Amino acid sequence: MSLILDHVSYTYSVGSGYEVKALNDVNLKIEDGEFIGIIGHTGSGKSTLVQHLNGLIQATSGTIYYNGADIYDKDYDRKELRTQVGMVFQYPEHQLFETTVFEDVKYGPKNQGLDDKQATLRAFEALQKVKFPEENYDASPFELSGGQKRRAAIAGVIAMKPAVLILDEPTAGLDPKGRDEILGLIREMHDKSGITIILVSHSMEDVANYVDRIIVMEKGAPLFDGAPREVFANYKKLEEIGLAAPQVTYLMHDLYDQGYPVDPQATTVEEAKQEILRVFGNR
Amino acid sequence: MLKDITLGQYYPVDSVVHRLDPRVKLFGTLMYVICLFVADHVAGFALMTVVLATVIFLSKVPFSYMVRGLKAIVLLLVIAGAFNLFLTPGEAAFTLWKISVSWAGIKSALLMVFRMTYLIIGTSIMTLTTTPNQLTDGLEKSLRLLNYIHVPVHEIAMMMSIALRFIPILIEETDKIMKAQMARGADFEKKGLVNKAKAMVPLLVPLFVSAFRRANDLALAMEARCYHGGEGRTKMKPLHYRRIDAVAYVAILFVFAASIAVAILY
Incomplete structure (x- = not known):
């Protein structure tokens, strides 16, 4: 079970005065159960990239294979693919439309062809997973707070039980507490159900603490691809393209440059703390 | 998908027509439309064709873009043309089965199609060159x-x-x-x-x-x-007339006068 992108390129508005090359010869392999963060500046092609993965956008050239099958094949069931590769868009709460939260979450499973009973069960499970407060199950989605709306919207995708879950900027517009809760939730889902998660973000801090692999997009192609500590080692280059490494990276590099024998590759606050304690605690 | 829909269809190039003051272009389009309806003779058509061709050339917008607007009204053109062709009474030019086509019918059908086509192309020049x-x-x-x-x-x-x-x-x-x-x-x-x-x-x-x-x-x-x-x-970008706008006004009035003259002469 894997997703393979083979020389994928995509150009917006072909043939008009406004051609934009959004993806430029992207080759990627995404294995089952990975937790990936895709980072890039606005316009680097990260959102375009992930929309290819469930067939919402068709590549101008190149192919994508899901579990070994070419998703651009004429008889490939792309509707089925979309239920396998779930996608939570930016500001997903803007897509809520039903009269109650519960009905809205049921929309996806119903489209999958499940009967009402099964759909209800799926919706219930999904809402439990995102820790949506039970007393609001029958509330109108338009009356909820921002964080709750987002949970409801994410539940709407999870209810389809995708094998791969893509989240495009799931924390945009949330306060720090809401952000940590959503990201924690995603981590928990990954650890418990073993699904592949692809997290699109422009915030290094968000991603560094949660993901196992980072893909940095720049001008429509991956610039770096690797474990967070490997990627952040290039923090100078990251800065050049308008991204910043997590603040601890700077701190650790500064300490290292001052002659303290810390490991400059610590990426999370916890790791940095351990390192600093190790070096300074000995004194 | 949906992004390919263009409304307001502005075509971004730098040309004399693009730089004209929008008021000139509005006035010009209005005059152009009046001229179109004044013209009812080959000479008038010829004049409008020359004017249109010149403006298209000056605007640097590909001709295919202008014709694109016509696609939407092809059906309308055909129907309007057909009605004029078959339903205008007058001296029969030829008779197909039971339907006779008059000279007046042919003339008014041609006029109709010509006017509508030029109308669409002319006005689309304005929207193509003006944001x-x-x-x-x-x-x-x-x-x-x-x-x-x-x-x-x-x-x-x-x-x-x-x-x-x-x-x-x-x-x-x-x-x-x-x-x-x-x-x-x-x-x-x-x-x-x-x-x-x-x-x-x-x-x-x-x-x-x-x-x-x-x-x-x-x-x-x-x-x-x-x-x-x-x-x-106040405006961030207030409209100011420049020399070129004055030239354009003169040209527009000249064309207008010419087309009136043509209409009177023929």
């Missing part, structure tokens, strides 16, 4: 006089520019919501009217909600910046 914002600015300034009879010119222009500004935003929003619902298994290509209408609900409800939310935000933002209508308001 919607320039256009509303130009309209606002040209119609200033109407203020004296209490027509809220500024408010109308403001509504127009907001509406125009929102078109691409709403198209983008539609595209986004459509994709989001498709990711949840929605099928917008269902067969049957009832099914189609049902499939639209998950698209239209969020779209309306978002349109109202945006309108609300915009109103708030405008009020926060003390917007209170057109009185005493």
